[in-house]
Amino acid sequence: MAYRETTKTITKKAEVRDNILLSARNLVLQGGFRLATVSAVAAEAKIATGTVYRYFPSKSELFSEVFRAATELEVNKVAEAIDIDAPFTQRLIAAVNCFSKRALKAPRLAWALIAEPVDPVVDADRLHYRQAYAEIFERLIEEGVKSGEVPPQNKCITAAALVGAMAESLVGPLSPSSHTATSSIDRDALINSIAQFCVQAVTGQETRL
Protein backbone atom coordinates (compact mmCIF):
# COMPACT_ATOMS: atom_id res chain seq x y z
CA MET A 1 0.00 0.00 0.00
CA ALA A 2 2.64 2.43 1.11
CA TYR A 3 4.56 1.70 -2.08
CA ARG A 4 1.56 2.46 -4.33
CA GLU A 5 0.92 5.76 -2.56
CA THR A 6 4.52 6.79 -3.07
CA THR A 7 4.31 6.00 -6.75
CA LYS A 8 1.14 8.08 -7.02
CA THR A 9 2.81 11.01 -5.26
CA ILE A 10 5.83 10.80 -7.51
CA THR A 11 3.64 10.72 -10.61
CA LYS A 12 1.58 13.66 -9.37
CA LYS A 13 4.71 15.67 -8.64
CA ALA A 14 6.13 14.94 -12.07
CA GLU A 15 2.87 16.07 -13.63
CA VAL A 16 2.84 19.38 -11.77
CA ARG A 17 6.48 19.92 -12.68
CA ASP A 18 5.84 19.23 -16.36
CA ASN A 19 2.82 21.51 -16.26
CA ILE A 20 4.95 24.36 -14.88
CA LEU A 21 7.62 23.83 -17.52
CA LEU A 22 5.06 23.66 -20.33
CA SER A 23 3.33 26.82 -19.11
CA ALA A 24 6.62 28.67 -18.91
CA ARG A 25 7.54 27.51 -22.40
CA ASN A 26 4.17 28.72 -23.72
CA LEU A 27 4.75 32.17 -22.25
CA VAL A 28 8.28 32.34 -23.66
CA LEU A 29 6.87 31.32 -27.06
CA GLN A 30 4.45 34.24 -26.88
CA GLY A 31 6.67 36.98 -25.51
CA GLY A 32 10.10 35.78 -24.48
CA PHE A 33 11.44 35.39 -20.95
CA ARG A 34 10.36 38.93 -20.16
CA LEU A 35 6.73 37.80 -20.18
CA ALA A 36 7.37 34.67 -18.17
CA THR A 37 7.28 36.05 -14.63
CA VAL A 38 6.73 33.44 -11.93
CA SER A 39 3.21 34.76 -11.26
CA ALA A 40 2.37 34.63 -14.98
CA VAL A 41 3.67 31.07 -15.15
CA ALA A 42 1.54 30.15 -12.11
CA ALA A 43 -1.55 31.71 -13.71
CA GLU A 44 -0.88 29.88 -16.97
CA ALA A 45 -0.43 26.60 -15.09
CA LYS A 46 -3.53 27.36 -12.95
CA ILE A 47 -1.62 26.89 -9.69
CA ALA A 48 -0.54 29.17 -6.85
CA THR A 49 2.68 31.17 -7.25
CA GLY A 50 4.02 29.50 -4.09
CA THR A 51 3.60 26.10 -5.73
CA VAL A 52 5.95 27.12 -8.56
CA TYR A 53 8.60 27.92 -5.97
CA ARG A 54 8.16 24.48 -4.37
CA TYR A 55 9.30 22.95 -7.64
CA PHE A 56 11.77 25.61 -8.79
CA PRO A 57 13.54 27.47 -5.97
CA SER A 58 14.16 30.48 -8.20
CA LYS A 59 13.04 31.97 -11.49
CA SER A 60 16.58 31.40 -12.81
CA GLU A 61 16.28 27.67 -12.23
CA LEU A 62 12.90 27.52 -13.95
CA PHE A 63 14.14 29.60 -16.89
CA SER A 64 17.29 27.57 -17.14
CA GLU A 65 15.33 24.33 -17.45
CA VAL A 66 12.94 25.82 -20.02
CA PHE A 67 15.93 27.13 -21.95
CA ARG A 68 17.81 23.85 -21.89
CA ALA A 69 14.83 21.76 -22.97
CA ALA A 70 13.95 24.11 -25.84
CA THR A 71 17.55 24.34 -26.96
CA GLU A 72 18.19 20.62 -26.82
CA LEU A 73 15.25 20.15 -29.16
CA GLU A 74 16.69 22.70 -31.62
CA VAL A 75 20.18 21.21 -31.50
CA ASN A 76 18.74 17.76 -32.17
CA LYS A 77 16.75 19.06 -35.15
CA VAL A 78 19.91 20.52 -36.72
CA ALA A 79 21.80 17.28 -36.03
CA GLU A 80 19.00 15.35 -37.77
CA ALA A 81 18.98 17.79 -40.71
CA ILE A 82 22.62 17.17 -41.57
CA ASP A 83 22.37 13.44 -41.03
CA ILE A 84 21.67 12.84 -44.73
CA ASP A 85 23.59 11.04 -47.46
CA ALA A 86 24.52 14.11 -49.52
CA PRO A 87 27.55 16.21 -50.50
CA PHE A 88 29.07 18.49 -47.85
CA THR A 89 27.57 21.68 -49.28
CA GLN A 90 24.04 20.28 -49.27
CA ARG A 91 24.40 19.10 -45.69
CA LEU A 92 25.64 22.50 -44.54
CA ILE A 93 22.78 24.21 -46.39
CA ALA A 94 20.36 21.77 -44.74
CA ALA A 95 21.70 22.78 -41.33
CA VAL A 96 21.31 26.50 -42.05
CA ASN A 97 17.82 25.95 -43.47
CA CYS A 98 16.69 23.93 -40.48
CA PHE A 99 18.09 26.37 -37.91
CA SER A 100 16.80 29.50 -39.67
CA LYS A 101 13.38 28.21 -40.71
CA ARG A 102 12.58 26.94 -37.24
CA ALA A 103 13.74 30.27 -35.77
CA LEU A 104 11.64 32.37 -38.15
CA LYS A 105 8.59 30.16 -37.54
CA ALA A 106 8.76 30.73 -33.76
CA PRO A 107 10.49 34.13 -33.68
CA ARG A 108 9.79 35.00 -30.06
CA LEU A 109 11.10 31.69 -28.81
CA ALA A 110 14.14 31.90 -31.09
CA TRP A 111 14.82 35.45 -29.89
CA ALA A 112 14.58 34.23 -26.29
CA LEU A 113 17.00 31.39 -26.97
CA ILE A 114 19.51 33.35 -29.05
CA ALA A 115 19.64 36.92 -27.87
CA GLU A 116 17.06 38.13 -25.34
CA PRO A 117 18.80 39.93 -22.51
CA VAL A 118 18.15 37.55 -19.66
CA ASP A 119 19.62 36.57 -16.34
CA PRO A 120 23.21 35.30 -16.07
CA VAL A 121 22.22 31.69 -15.39
CA VAL A 122 20.48 31.45 -18.77
CA ASP A 123 23.35 33.38 -20.34
CA ALA A 124 25.68 30.66 -19.11
CA ASP A 125 23.36 28.01 -20.59
CA ARG A 126 23.59 29.89 -23.88
CA LEU A 127 27.33 29.33 -24.01
CA HIS A 128 26.82 25.59 -23.54
CA TYR A 129 24.23 25.38 -26.25
CA ARG A 130 26.41 27.23 -28.74
CA GLN A 131 29.06 24.68 -27.96
CA ALA A 132 26.58 21.87 -28.72
CA TYR A 133 25.88 23.40 -32.13
CA ALA A 134 29.59 23.87 -32.74
CA GLU A 135 30.21 20.17 -32.12
CA ILE A 136 27.72 19.25 -34.84
CA PHE A 137 29.58 21.48 -37.29
CA GLU A 138 32.97 20.20 -36.18
CA ARG A 139 31.96 16.66 -37.16
CA LEU A 140 30.55 17.88 -40.47
CA ILE A 141 33.73 19.79 -41.33
CA GLU A 142 35.92 16.86 -40.28
CA GLU A 143 34.01 14.64 -42.69
CA GLY A 144 34.20 17.27 -45.45
CA VAL A 145 37.96 17.58 -45.05
CA LYS A 146 38.39 13.80 -45.02
CA SER A 147 36.37 13.40 -48.23
CA GLY A 148 38.32 16.24 -49.85
CA GLU A 149 35.19 18.34 -50.34
CA VAL A 150 36.54 21.22 -48.26
CA PRO A 151 40.10 22.48 -47.80
CA PRO A 152 41.95 21.55 -44.60
CA GLN A 153 41.13 23.99 -41.82
CA ASN A 154 40.88 24.28 -38.04
CA LYS A 155 37.48 22.67 -37.55
CA CYS A 156 36.95 24.17 -34.08
CA ILE A 157 37.44 27.75 -35.24
CA THR A 158 35.37 27.28 -38.39
CA ALA A 159 32.56 25.58 -36.46
CA ALA A 160 32.40 28.32 -33.85
CA ALA A 161 32.42 30.98 -36.57
CA LEU A 162 29.53 29.24 -38.35
CA VAL A 163 27.46 29.17 -35.16
CA GLY A 164 28.17 32.86 -34.57
CA ALA A 165 27.36 33.80 -38.16
CA MET A 166 24.08 31.89 -38.20
CA ALA A 167 22.88 33.19 -34.85
CA GLU A 168 23.95 36.78 -35.33
CA SER A 169 22.43 37.16 -38.79
CA LEU A 170 19.06 36.24 -37.31
CA VAL A 171 19.31 38.59 -34.31
CA GLY A 172 18.23 41.64 -36.32
CA PRO A 173 15.28 39.98 -38.10
CA LEU A 174 14.11 38.27 -34.88
CA SER A 175 14.43 41.29 -32.61
CA PRO A 176 11.03 42.36 -31.24
CA SER A 177 12.24 45.96 -31.61
CA SER A 178 13.08 45.37 -35.27
CA HIS A 179 11.47 47.81 -37.69
CA THR A 180 10.46 44.99 -39.98
CA ALA A 181 7.82 42.51 -38.83
CA THR A 182 9.15 38.95 -38.99
CA SER A 183 6.12 38.04 -41.12
CA SER A 184 7.09 40.54 -43.83
CA ILE A 185 10.73 39.42 -44.16
CA ASP A 186 11.64 37.64 -47.38
CA ARG A 187 12.57 34.49 -45.50
CA ASP A 188 13.93 32.57 -48.46
CA ALA A 189 16.24 35.42 -49.44
CA LEU A 190 17.42 35.79 -45.84
CA ILE A 191 18.07 32.08 -45.40
CA ASN A 192 19.84 31.83 -48.77
CA SER A 193 22.11 34.74 -47.85
CA ILE A 194 23.08 33.08 -44.58
CA ALA A 195 23.63 29.71 -46.28
CA GLN A 196 25.73 31.33 -49.02
CA PHE A 197 27.87 33.11 -46.44
CA CYS A 198 28.45 29.85 -44.55
CA VAL A 199 29.20 27.69 -47.58
CA GLN A 200 31.61 30.24 -49.06
CA ALA A 201 33.33 30.69 -45.69
CA VAL A 202 34.07 26.97 -45.34
CA THR A 203 34.70 25.96 -48.97
CA GLY A 204 36.21 29.15 -50.43
CA GLN A 205 34.04 28.57 -53.52
CA GLU A 206 31.68 31.22 -54.85
CA THR A 207 28.16 29.94 -54.33
CA ARG A 208 24.87 31.38 -55.60
CA LEU A 209 21.70 30.15 -53.94
Add this chain to the structure above:
Amino acid sequence: MAYRETTKTITKKAEVRDNILLSARNLVLQGGFRLATVSAVAAEAKIATGTVYRYFPSKSELFSEVFRAATELEVNKVAEAIDIDAPFTQRLIAAVNCFSKRALKAPRLAWALIAEPVDPVVDADRLHYRQAYAEIFERLIEEGVKSGEVPPQNKCITAAALVGAMAESLVGPLSPSSHTATSSIDRDALINSIAQFCVQAVTGQETRL
Protein backbone atom coordinates in the same frame (compact mmCIF):
# COMPACT_ATOMS: atom_id res chain seq x y z
CA MET B 1 31.86 83.19 -4.85
CA ALA B 2 28.81 80.91 -5.04
CA TYR B 3 29.62 80.29 -8.72
CA ARG B 4 33.20 79.27 -8.08
CA GLU B 5 32.16 76.90 -5.30
CA THR B 6 29.66 75.25 -7.65
CA THR B 7 32.32 74.75 -10.28
CA LYS B 8 34.60 73.18 -7.69
CA THR B 9 31.83 70.85 -6.58
CA ILE B 10 31.07 69.84 -10.13
CA THR B 11 34.73 69.15 -10.84
CA LYS B 12 35.07 67.16 -7.65
CA LYS B 13 32.00 65.11 -8.48
CA ALA B 14 33.24 64.39 -11.98
CA GLU B 15 36.57 63.24 -10.52
CA VAL B 16 34.93 60.85 -8.08
CA ARG B 17 32.70 59.52 -10.86
CA ASP B 18 35.68 58.97 -13.18
CA ASN B 19 37.58 57.30 -10.36
CA ILE B 20 34.70 54.86 -9.80
CA LEU B 21 34.48 54.05 -13.51
CA LEU B 22 38.24 53.57 -13.82
CA SER B 23 38.32 51.33 -10.74
CA ALA B 24 35.47 49.22 -12.11
CA ARG B 25 37.22 48.94 -15.46
CA ASN B 26 40.43 47.82 -13.75
CA LEU B 27 38.59 45.07 -11.92
CA VAL B 28 36.82 43.92 -15.11
CA LEU B 29 40.22 43.86 -16.85
CA GLN B 30 41.52 41.55 -14.12
CA GLY B 31 38.60 39.20 -13.67
CA GLY B 32 35.51 40.20 -15.62
CA PHE B 33 32.29 41.63 -14.24
CA ARG B 34 32.11 38.76 -11.73
CA LEU B 35 35.00 40.31 -9.83
CA ALA B 36 33.65 43.85 -9.98
CA THR B 37 31.23 43.80 -7.05
CA VAL B 38 30.24 47.24 -5.77
CA SER B 39 32.25 46.73 -2.57
CA ALA B 40 35.32 45.66 -4.61
CA VAL B 41 34.93 48.74 -6.81
CA ALA B 42 34.68 50.92 -3.69
CA ALA B 43 37.82 49.33 -2.23
CA GLU B 44 39.69 49.79 -5.52
CA ALA B 45 38.57 53.45 -5.68
CA LYS B 46 39.43 53.92 -1.98
CA ILE B 47 35.93 55.24 -1.16
CA ALA B 48 32.97 53.97 0.86
CA THR B 49 30.54 51.55 -0.79
CA GLY B 50 27.71 54.02 -0.12
CA THR B 51 29.56 56.63 -2.16
CA VAL B 52 29.50 54.38 -5.22
CA TYR B 53 25.71 54.18 -4.90
CA ARG B 54 25.45 57.98 -4.76
CA TYR B 55 26.94 58.11 -8.26
CA PHE B 56 25.47 54.90 -9.68
CA PRO B 57 22.06 53.93 -8.27
CA SER B 58 22.65 50.28 -9.11
CA LYS B 59 25.42 47.91 -10.07
CA SER B 60 23.70 47.49 -13.46
CA GLU B 61 24.07 51.18 -14.20
CA LEU B 62 27.72 51.18 -13.23
CA PHE B 63 28.42 48.04 -15.28
CA SER B 64 26.49 49.41 -18.21
CA GLU B 65 28.61 52.57 -18.29
CA VAL B 66 31.86 50.61 -17.97
CA PHE B 67 30.68 48.30 -20.74
CA ARG B 68 29.69 51.10 -23.08
CA ALA B 69 32.91 53.07 -22.62
CA ALA B 70 35.10 50.00 -23.17
CA THR B 71 33.09 48.90 -26.17
CA GLU B 72 33.04 52.30 -27.81
CA LEU B 73 36.82 52.30 -27.67
CA GLU B 74 36.99 48.86 -29.33
CA VAL B 75 34.49 49.81 -32.04
CA ASN B 76 36.47 52.96 -32.80
CA LYS B 77 39.71 50.97 -33.06
CA VAL B 78 38.15 48.64 -35.65
CA ALA B 79 36.73 51.61 -37.56
CA GLU B 80 40.22 53.17 -37.62
CA ALA B 81 41.81 49.89 -38.73
CA ILE B 82 39.70 49.65 -41.88
CA ASP B 83 40.06 53.33 -42.67
CA ILE B 84 43.05 52.67 -44.93
CA ASP B 85 43.62 53.10 -48.63
CA ALA B 86 43.84 49.43 -49.56
CA PRO B 87 41.91 46.72 -51.43
CA PHE B 88 38.74 45.32 -49.83
CA THR B 89 40.35 42.07 -48.67
CA GLN B 90 43.18 43.84 -46.89
CA ARG B 91 40.75 46.16 -45.13
CA LEU B 92 38.62 43.25 -43.91
CA ILE B 93 41.73 41.41 -42.73
CA ALA B 94 42.83 44.58 -40.92
CA ALA B 95 39.47 44.68 -39.11
CA VAL B 96 39.72 41.03 -38.03
CA ASN B 97 43.34 41.52 -36.95
CA CYS B 98 42.51 44.59 -34.92
CA PHE B 99 39.47 43.05 -33.20
CA SER B 100 41.15 39.72 -32.44
CA LYS B 101 44.57 40.99 -31.43
CA ARG B 102 43.09 43.51 -28.99
CA ALA B 103 40.83 40.81 -27.56
CA LEU B 104 43.66 38.30 -27.07
CA LYS B 105 45.85 40.99 -25.49
CA ALA B 106 43.22 41.76 -22.83
CA PRO B 107 41.41 38.41 -22.68
CA ARG B 108 39.48 38.98 -19.47
CA LEU B 109 38.13 42.31 -20.65
CA ALA B 110 37.29 40.89 -24.08
CA TRP B 111 35.52 37.93 -22.46
CA ALA B 112 33.55 40.37 -20.29
CA LEU B 113 32.56 42.43 -23.32
CA ILE B 114 31.75 39.54 -25.65
CA ALA B 115 30.39 36.65 -23.67
CA GLU B 116 30.54 36.78 -19.87
CA PRO B 117 27.15 35.87 -18.42
CA VAL B 118 26.11 39.17 -16.91
CA ASP B 119 22.98 41.04 -15.96
CA PRO B 120 20.31 41.81 -18.57
CA VAL B 121 21.11 45.53 -18.75
CA VAL B 122 24.62 44.80 -20.00
CA ASP B 123 23.22 42.06 -22.25
CA ALA B 124 21.04 44.72 -23.88
CA ASP B 125 24.10 46.96 -24.32
CA ARG B 126 25.79 44.03 -26.02
CA LEU B 127 23.15 43.98 -28.73
CA HIS B 128 23.73 47.69 -29.41
CA TYR B 129 27.45 47.28 -29.64
CA ARG B 130 27.18 44.38 -32.07
CA GLN B 131 25.03 46.67 -34.18
CA ALA B 132 27.77 49.32 -34.07
CA TYR B 133 30.30 46.80 -35.38
CA ALA B 134 27.84 45.63 -38.03
CA GLU B 135 27.49 49.20 -39.31
CA ILE B 136 31.25 49.43 -39.88
CA PHE B 137 31.13 46.23 -41.95
CA GLU B 138 28.03 47.36 -43.85
CA ARG B 139 29.92 50.41 -45.09
CA LEU B 140 32.96 48.31 -46.00
CA ILE B 141 30.84 45.81 -47.95
CA GLU B 142 28.94 48.58 -49.69
CA GLU B 143 32.24 50.05 -50.87
CA GLY B 144 33.51 46.62 -51.94
CA VAL B 145 30.37 45.94 -53.99
CA LYS B 146 30.57 49.41 -55.58
CA SER B 147 34.21 48.93 -56.58
CA GLY B 148 33.40 45.47 -57.95
CA GLU B 149 35.79 43.76 -55.53
CA VAL B 150 33.03 41.64 -53.95
CA PRO B 151 29.87 40.16 -55.50
CA PRO B 152 26.54 41.90 -54.83
CA GLN B 153 25.04 40.72 -51.55
CA ASN B 154 22.75 41.82 -48.74
CA LYS B 155 25.18 43.97 -46.79
CA CYS B 156 23.14 43.87 -43.57
CA ILE B 157 23.04 40.07 -43.39
CA THR B 158 26.70 39.70 -44.35
CA ALA B 159 27.79 42.34 -41.85
CA ALA B 160 25.84 40.73 -38.99
CA ALA B 161 27.23 37.31 -39.91
CA LEU B 162 30.79 38.71 -39.86
CA VAL B 163 30.29 40.17 -36.39
CA GLY B 164 28.86 36.86 -35.16
CA ALA B 165 31.67 34.83 -36.72
CA MET B 166 34.42 37.05 -35.29
CA ALA B 167 32.96 37.19 -31.80
CA GLU B 168 31.99 33.53 -31.54
CA SER B 169 35.30 32.17 -32.76
CA LEU B 170 37.02 34.02 -29.91
CA VAL B 171 34.57 32.87 -27.22
CA GLY B 172 36.28 29.49 -26.80
CA PRO B 173 39.86 30.78 -26.68
CA LEU B 174 38.90 33.67 -24.36
CA SER B 175 36.78 31.65 -21.95
CA PRO B 176 38.28 31.61 -18.46
CA SER B 177 37.15 27.97 -18.22
CA SER B 178 38.99 27.11 -21.42
CA HIS B 179 41.41 24.21 -21.15
CA THR B 180 44.05 26.16 -23.04
CA ALA B 181 45.60 29.23 -21.44
CA THR B 182 45.19 32.29 -23.66
CA SER B 183 48.94 32.79 -23.48
CA SER B 184 49.63 29.39 -25.07
CA ILE B 185 47.26 29.80 -28.02
CA ASP B 186 48.91 30.17 -31.42
CA ARG B 187 47.43 33.62 -31.89
CA ASP B 188 48.58 34.16 -35.45
CA ALA B 189 47.10 30.85 -36.59
CA LEU B 190 43.84 31.62 -34.79
CA ILE B 191 43.56 35.12 -36.24
CA ASN B 192 44.46 33.91 -39.74
CA SER B 193 41.76 31.24 -39.56
CA ILE B 194 39.14 33.80 -38.56
CA ALA B 195 40.26 36.24 -41.25
CA GLN B 196 40.25 33.50 -43.90
CA PHE B 197 36.72 32.46 -42.90
CA CYS B 198 35.51 36.07 -43.15
CA VAL B 199 37.21 36.90 -46.46
CA GLN B 200 35.99 33.69 -48.10
CA ALA B 201 32.46 34.23 -46.80
CA VAL B 202 32.22 37.69 -48.34
CA THR B 203 34.23 37.26 -51.53
CA GLY B 204 33.60 33.58 -52.38
CA GLN B 205 37.30 33.33 -53.26
CA GLU B 206 39.57 30.73 -51.70
CA THR B 207 42.05 32.56 -49.53
CA ARG B 208 45.13 31.25 -47.75
CA LEU B 209 46.61 33.41 -45.04
